[in-house]
């Protein structure tokens with residue numbers, strides 16, 4: 414059963430990843446996403462319309478060997494990478510949701526998929542442009558309200574068990590979203606001030622916004638775990654990247670996004686592991 418759900422989630426993830434590629438390309442350039450009035454995607458180089466069979470997630474890039482059929486323009490490796498990554502993350506999320514017994518499964522999975530999509534597009538834009546559109550972060554954070562209100566006992570955001578007994582579940586989730594959002598933003602503003610003193614701009618306002626958006630999804634407990642995982646990953650991977658490449662300025666956002674995603678699925682397991 415879990416394998417079937419994972420396979421479906423993976424296939425769906427590849428399609429969502431294909432859409433995220435459009436978001437990642439158009440949003441930083443201020444182009445409309447074509448959500449309201451459907452605009453057919455064209456080749457960024459020669460403007461030729463992309464035919465449906467050249468627009469199949471993951472498959473088409475390999476069939477076309479990374480070249481536009483009309484003009485031979487090199488389609489960036491980012492396209493299959495984002496599609497493959499999103500497919501993998503969706504499949505893992507589904508598998509983890511079955512293990513953790515998320516319920517209602519479909520509602521929780523859709524919410525987790527939206528959260529994952531926000532993190533993937535944010536990380537990819539941060540890597541390419543070194544800044545994150547504020548509108549993406551604001552929308553991403555506000556979207557957390559939907560599962561917080563709509564899903565009883567939303568699995569990600571929690572205030573702490575004893576506080577929940579006397580308050581409406583939806584209100585608890587909203588309070589948790591606000592607390593998580595504020596806590597993560599405050600922690601990152603604090604670190605940012607610290608970094609300013611040391612004359613480095615690794616934590617931009619985009620990172621603070623990302624923290625606030627993810628905090629709304631995760632609540633005050635899991636978001637701290639996410640921050641810790643993100644920072645540790647950044648230190649480890651950053652050290653390796655510094656040895657391998659010359660580029661020194663690197664956004665923290667992709668590492669934070671990874672930390673928040675891990676916290677959503679393994680946060681409680683990590684807390685148990687660390688706190689005993």
Ligand SMILES: [Zn+2]
Pocket residue numbers: 456457458459460461481482483484485486
């Ligand atoms: Zn072309």
